[in-house]
Amino acid sequence: MSSHNSILVLFAHPVLEKSRINRSLLHSIHGLDAVTIHDLYEVYPDFHINVKREQELLVSHDIIVFQHPFYWYSSPALLKEWQDLVLEHGFAYGQEGVALQGRKLLSAITTGGSEPSYSRSGYNYFSLRELLTPFQQTAQLCGMEYLPPFVVHGTHQLRETQQIQQHAQDYQRAIVALRDNLIHWEKLQTCQYFNQALDQVIQPGVSHHG
Amino acid sequence: MDSDFFGQAFVYLIAAVLSVPIAKRLGLGSVLGYLIAGVIIGPFGLKLVGQEGADVMHFAEFGVVMMLFLVGLELQPDLLWRLRIPIVGLGGFHLLVTTSIVMAIGVLAGLSWKMALAIGLILPLSSTAIGVQTLNERGLMKTAGGQAAFSVLLFQAIAVIPILAFLPLLATDSSLSAALPSAILVSTEPASSGATLTGWQQTLMVIGTVGGIILAGKFLMRPIFRFIAATRLPEIFTATALLLVVGITLATQAAGLSPALGTFLAGVVLAESEYRHELMSNIEPFQGLLLGLFFISVGASIDFNLIMQQPLLILALVLGMAVIKSVVLVGLGQFFKLELLQGILFAFALVQGDEFAFVLFSFATQSHVLPAVTSGSLVAVVALSMMLSPLFMIAYEKFVQPRFAQRSPEREADEIDSNENAVIIAGFGRFGQIVGRLLMANGCSITVLDHSPDQIELLRRYGWKVFYGDASRIDLLHAAGAEQAKLLVVAIDEREKILQIVKQSRKHFPHLKIMARAIDRRHAYELIRRDVDIIQRETFGSALNMGVEALKLLGVRAYKAHRAALIFKQHDEEAMYDIAASEGDEAVVIARSRQLAEDLEQILQSDDRELIHDFDRAWDTSAPDR
Numbered sequence: 098m099s100s101h102n103s104i105l106v107l108f109a110h111p112v113l114e115k116s117r118i119n120r121s122l123l124h125s126i127h128g129l130d131a132v133t134i135h136d137l138y139e140v141y142p143d144f145h146i147n148v149k150r151e152q153e154l155l156v157s158h159d160i161i162v163f164q165h166p167f168y169w170y171s172s173p174a175l176l177k178e179w180q181d182l183v184l185e186h187g188f189a190y191g192q193e194g195v196a197l198q199g200r201k202l203l204s205a206i207t208t209g210g211s212e213p214s215y216s217r218s219g220y221n222y223f224s225l226r227e228l229l230t231p232f233q234q235t236a237q238l239c240g241m242e243y244l245p246p247f248v249v250h251g252t253h254q255l256r257e258t259q260q261i262q263q264h265a266q267d268y269q270r271a272i273v274a275l276r277d278n279l280i281h282w283e284k285l286q287t288c289q290y291f292n293q294a295l296d297q298v299i300q301p302g303v304s305h306h307g
Numbered sequence: 308m309d310s311d312f313f314g315q316a317f318v319y320l321i322a323a324v325l326s327v328p329i330a331k332r333l334g335l336g337s338v339l340g341y342l343i344a345g346v347i348i349g350p351f352g353l354k355l356v357g358q359e360g361a362d363v364m365h366f367a368e369f370g371v372v373m374m375l376f377l378v379g380l381e382l383q384p385d386l387l388w389r390l391r392i393p394i395v396g397l398g399g400f401h402l403l404v405t406t407s408i409v410m411a412i413g414v415l416a417g418l419s420w421k422m423a424l425a426i427g428l429i430l431p432l433s434s435t436a437i438g439v440q441t442l443n444e445r446g447l448m449k450t451a452g453g454q455a456a457f458s459v460l461l462f463q464a465i466a467v468i469p470i471l472a473f474l475p476l477l478a479t480d481s482s483l484s485a486a487l488p489s490a491i492l493v494s495t496e497p498a499s500s501g502a503t504l505t506g507w508q509q510t511l512m513v514i515g516t517v518g519g520i521i522l523a524g525k526f527l528m529r530p531i532f533r534f535i536a537a538t539r540l541p542e543i544f545t546a547t548a549l550l551l552v553v554g555i556t557l558a559t560q561a562a563g564l565s566p567a568l569g570t571f572l573a574g575v576v577l578a579e580s581e582y583r584h585e586l587m588s589n590i591e592p593f594q595g596l597l598l599g600l601f602f603i604s605v606g607a608s609i610d611f612n613l614i615m616q617q618p619l620l621i622l623a624l625v626l627g628m629a630v631i632k633s634v635v636l637v638g639l640g641q642f643f644k645l646e647l648l649q650g651i652l653f654a655f656a657l658v659q660g661d662e663f664a665f666v667l668f669s670f671a672t673q674s675h676v677l678p679a680v681t682s683g684s685l686v687a688v689v690a691l692s693m694m695l696s697p698l699f700m701i702a703y704e705k706f707v708q709p710r711f712a713q714r715s716p717e718r719e720a721d722e723i724d725s726n727e728n729a730v731i732i733a734g735f736g737r738f739g740q741i742v743g744r745l746l747m748a749n750g751c752s753i754t755v756l757d758h759s760p761d762q763i764e765l766l767r768r769y770g771w772k773v774f775y776g777d778a779s780r781i782d783l784l785h786a787a788g789a790e791q792a793k794l795l796v797v798a799i800d801e802r803e804k805i806l807q808i809v810k811q812s813r814k815h816f817p818h819l820k821i822m823a824r825a826i827d828r829r830h831a832y833e834l835i836r837r838d839v840d841i842i843q844r845e846t847f848g849s850a851l852n853m854g855v856e857a858l859k860l861l862g863v864r865a866y867k868a869h870r871a872a873l874i875f876k877q878h879d880e881e882a883m884y885d886i887a888a889s890e891g892d893e894a895v896v897i898a899r900s901r902q903l904a905e906d907l908e909q910i911l912q913s914d915d916r917e918l919i920h921d922f923d924r925a926w927d928t929s930a931p932d933r
């Protein structure tokens with residue numbers, strides 16, 4: 098296993114100018130080495146996705162991140178359009194579709210609903226992991242390993258800049274650790290969320306930002 | 308002589324003007340209208356035309372020549388090539404079988420075999436003029452049956468020449484040299500020049516003429532038309548077109564070929580040129596008038612005295628001929644795998660006798676093949692059968708078609724429809740080209756009209772099929788297939804002309820969807836008032852795009868800028884329609900424009916997504932204020 102991974106962040110937010118959480122998260126990983134941020138709504142405002150270019154981007158990275166706010170229990174529309182077009186037969190799946198095999202997929206999600214609301218006794222009834230199964234299965238079909246998601250719950254209750262900053266820092270830590278291969282992969286797979294116990298899944302190492 | 312000419316013209320014109328519309332109203336079709344008009348003004352009706360009717364007929368036969376030129380223009384060479392099997396197969400078999408039957412009957416009736424053969428060769432021929440006219444008039448030309456009928460007519464147009472050459476050999480007294488009929492339809496040269504030209508010289512002449520027509524059509528005519536078109540004098544273009552048809556007529560006659568065939572050939576060759584539609588629309592009125600005149604003179608020439616002498620015999624011949632032809636044709640249709648309905652249409656379109664027959668019978672008499680009385684009666688039979696054909700078509704539409712319609716509604720389809728395209732683009736400059744390229748890239752076939760010869764020359768070099776013509780002329784749109792088209796894109800850059808085209812085509816082709824390029828807002832209002840289906844202001848789209856780019860450079864998110872432009876566009880267009888509806892009341896216009904500006908500002912600044920954001924809490928029961 099190579100010691101470094103390149104990371105492609107497919108970022109989808111239709112109103113980034115109004116965003117609080119995603120903007121901070123994105124900001125925290127901005128400019129990191131070997132991390133490509135691909136702002137889908139900025140590049141494809143008319144939903145006209147350049148499939149070939151997207152596939153080339155995918156192939157040239159080891160870890161793919163879907164970062165987006167949770168909209169109607171799923172991703173904003175453009176990321177869905179992206180999946181529909183880019184994950185083509187013969188590229189991502191099917192007999193010859195092996196281009197993504199062995200890569201890892203991480204969902205980085207912010208939700209309005211709090212963590213307890215995503216449970217049987219909660220308002221949203223289903224757990225977030227249940228709701229994310231379409232993404233998980235998509236990764237599986239493409240031969241990718243689906244990592245436990247990085248989740249920020251209850252965005253509306255995050256009033257303090259400080260609270261938001263904490264999440265942003267965690268996000269940066271997670272991304273850098275993924276990049277530098279400092280993850281206890283087995284341990285990670287036992288977690289619900291990537292960021293539920295960062296100290297346990299990330300090996301102590303030289304943390305460098307940049 | 309002058310007043311006589313005008314008197315004559317008046318009689319013919321008024322006969323046509325009165326009878327044809329009535330006939331059409333009654334559902335009889337224009338051909339029958341003309342024929343009846345001829346009978347009425349003829350020597351057995353009001354006696355308004357007499358002996359000179361025959362001269363008029365010879366002159367009017369030129370209409371048939373023109374018609375074949377037009378038919379040729381409609382047929383591109385590849386289409387003709389696709390029809391080669393029906394032409395030779397259907398046409399050949401039909402002539403062979405009917406000729407044998409008629410000849411057998413003739414011999415049984417006691418005629419000499421030579422006479423019987425001559426009659427057998429002439430009677431089965433069917434009139435192209437009537438066949439094509441009725442089929443076109445009823446929109447049946449492009450059905451399988453219509454195409455089959457057309458193939459047979461084409462074969463006969465070719466067959467007339469050998470028949471003409473062959474007839475004198477059947478003379479009972481071959482020592483008598485034939486006096487020659489003067490007719491435009493079929494050249495009479497071969498008989499006369501047979502003495503001076505040897506067989507192979509004759510053959511050479513024919514090959515030379517045909518080759519000449521093809522080569523000139525391919526290489527000479529386009530530069531000439533281009534030169535003429537550049538003068539922008541429509542009447543000179545018309546004169547050139549007429550000159551072409553007359554010239555070919557003379558050349559083919561000199562070579563001993565049928566002028567009808569020669570002009571047909573020229574038409575096919577020119578069908579690929581950019582002047583196709585312009586030529587059609589120029590020749591069509593002449594053709595129509597002359598053909599009408601021709602039908603009238605046929606009607607006037609029916610010799611009712613002769614018919615009255617032996618009415619039963621003539622009637623029996625007319626009906627017998629129609630029955631024999633129908634049976635043979637339906638049978639042939641079955642053999643060539645036509646559906647029964649199409650087979651019947653095919654047969655009914657061909658029951659009438661042929662205008663060539665008039666010429667051939669008089670030629671046969673002069674060549675001493677047939678006695679004058681026999682020829683006279685047979686000419687009457689042919690003329691009467693011409694009245695029969697429209698009646699058969701009515702029967703077809705009233706009785707035959709409905710029966711089949713119930714049984715197989717879906718397969719009335721036409722197979723050879725690729726001739727005219729669904730989209731016509733008028734004006735192929737910067738605007739029209741973009742529309743056209745997009746459509747072509749999506750596999751739509753388009754007909755493009757432009758009126759700049761230089762532009763056309765250039766576009767043709769890039770492989771574009773562009774036709775010369777001024778789209779503000781209805782006849783040209785007509786020739787370009789506006790009747791069958793679905794869509795007309797008016798993309799020229801002249802304000803007034805756009806309005807004119809829109810107005811005209813709304814009136815003449817109500818089924819056509821019209822899209823128009825608007826030069827500016829004011830122009831757009833006028834187009835909206837003229838009920839254009841789709842309007843695009845020529846600079847609006849690109850200016851809007853520029854605005855989006857500007858917003859982006861100023862730091863606005865691309866998606867927001869994109870949506871803002873869409874919202875802007877929607878509001879601007881709504882306002883455009885509102886203002887157009889206000890009929891140019893300036894106060895209203897100003898008020899509406901102001902309001903538009905305010906509304907827009909408000910909408911664009913309060914992002915519509917903010918509203919959604921307020922409901923964030925809906926996904927979280929534990930949020931404090933819920």
Ligand SMILES: Cc1cc2nc3c(=O)[nH]c(=O)nc-3n(C[C@H](O)[C@H](O)[C@H](O)COP(=O)(O)O)c2cc1C
Pocket residue numbers: 115116117118119120166167168169170171207208209210211252919920923926927
């Ligand atoms: C259209 C829309 C749909 C949403 N659907 C959900 C949802 O299904 N579940 C949920 O927990 N939050 C939902 N939310 C709330 C967003 O997830 C939340 O506003 C977002 O994560 C905040 O991040 P931001 O500040 O980066 O925009 C929705 C918000 C919008 C605007």
